[in-house]
Amino acid sequence: MASNRPAPQAVYIPNDDDFGTYDDSFEEWNPTEDSVRPVRGRHRVHKKGGGLARSSTVLGVGVIAAVGAGGIATAQDGKPPVSLSMPDLPGMDTVADSLPEAKSLPGVGSLISDDAADSTVSAAAAAPLTAAGVSTADAEQGTTDAGEALRARIMQQAENQQDQADTVVRTAAEDAAVKKAAEEAATQQQAAQRDAKAEAAAKKKKEAEARKAKAEAERLAKLAKSYAIPTSSYTLTSHFGDAGAMWSSGHHTGLDFAAPTGTPLKAVHTGTVKEAGWAGAYGYRTVLELEDGTEVWYCHQSSLNVSAGQKVTTGEVIGRVGATGNVTGPHLHMEVHTPDGTGIDPLGWLQGKGLNP
Structure with a gap:
């Protein structure tokens, strides 16, 4: 100075x-x-x-x-x-x-x-000033320098904050995993429930179909008892709808049962004889009308056993196999007509009644 x-x-x-x-x-x-x-x-x-x-x-x-x-x-x-x-x-x-x-x-x-x-x-x-700010805990840990003690506290605080951040992240991840697992479990449960419902529905449908088939079988069995095949010892030769020049319409309109002449012909079901006599190309023909209005035609007979207006029952003999009319040999030409007069396939109609010619 x-x-x-x-x-x-x-x-x-x-x-x-x-x-x-x-x-x-x-x-x-x-x-x-x-x-x-x-x-x-x-x-x-x-x-x-x-x-x-x-x-x-x-x-x-x-x-x-x-x-x-x-x-x-x-x-x-x-x-x-x-x-x-x-x-x-x-x-x-x-x-x-x-x-x-x-x-x-x-x-x-x-x-x-x-x-x-x-x-x-x-x-x-x-x-010394460097010892200012050193706490008792710092001294117990061997820290005597204030700067070092402050640095240690800052590092400890940073570690604590990092631990807290890691804990938050880990907790969030665990919560997300639990939520995802719960959602997957719920999805699987819903899928299982849907599968169970679908399986139950399929089983129910199958059971319903089985019941329906059983009922149909029982119905056909019952019908079979009330319906009969029109003849025996036969061979099916021509079917409904077959085309050919021998038929005036250009196609076959019935079902042919080839059998020896004189083979008995039976009523397929209970009904009333509507017609019995000569019918031109059909030869001797019997028309049996059933209770629902369906008509069954028996053609080319060699003889008739019933007359018009007569009541018959299932299996009753109404005539004999012959070769009258437009034929090439002895057989029964059978036709089936609905109540409105439409001709249908006799084979399908018999099968619908539980019969298998």
């Missing part, structure tokens, strides 16, 4: 009557304005009746505050602390009494505790 230039000393002038001696009662001999130059950069201190100068008072307060702080700003460079001392100045007691308590100074009172904690304050004051 630069210092101010010292004030010039006054010129020494000896007395005439006492040459060579110095009268110390005079500091200067007739000082003038030119001989005393103003001093720049320094305080000119004027003493007042035994008291301290103003600058000395400020210095004293600063020293006391520094001493009260307990040397907290200790450097860690290995240098010993510099001790400060106060000169024994007049009026020091008065100044000390007028100074405030160190505890009331800003930033200082919190560093000073009661007598019971003097040892703690001393230890804290003697501790």
Whole structure:
């Protein structure tokens, strides 16, 4: 730090009557304005009746505050602390009494505790700044540096936050897996239910079809008991719809049962004889009308056993096989007509009644 230039000393002038001696009662001999130059950069201190100068008072307060702080700003460079001392100045007691308590100074009172904690304050004051902020847990773990302790706490906090984030992600993944498994289970259950319903429906349909087939079989069996094939010892030679020049219509209109002449012809079902006699190309013909209006024609007979208006029952003999009319040999030409007169296939009609010629 630069210092101010010292004030010039006054010129020494000896007395005439006492040459060579110095009268110390005079500091200067007739000082003038030119001989005393103003001093720049320094305080000119004027003493007042035994008291301290103003600058000395400020210095004293600063020293006391520094001493009260307990040397907290200790450097860690290995240098010993510099001790400060106060000169024994007049009026020091008065100044000390007028100074405030160190505890009331800003930033200082919190560093000073009661007598019971003097040892703690001393230890804290003697501790280096790098140990500030080191907790008891850090000290137990061997950490004595404040920066390292802060770094460890930050890293621990980061790890905790990462663990929490990982836990959230893991929980979300587990929840998603559980939800997906539940959805798959629900889908499988629904598919199983659909399959079960489809299987039950198929089984029910199959059972219904079986019941229907059984009922139809029973119906046909019952019909078979009430219907009969018109002759026996026969061979089917021509079928309904066969084409040929031998038929005037160009196709066959009935079903031919070839059998020896005189083979008995039976009523296929209970009914009434509508016609019995000669019918031209059909030879001797019997027309049997059933209860529902269906007509069954028996043609080319060699003889007739019934007459018109006669009631007959199933299996009753109504005539004989012959070769009368337009024929090439003995046979029964059988035709079936619906109530409106339409000719249908006799073979299909007999099969519908449970018969298999």
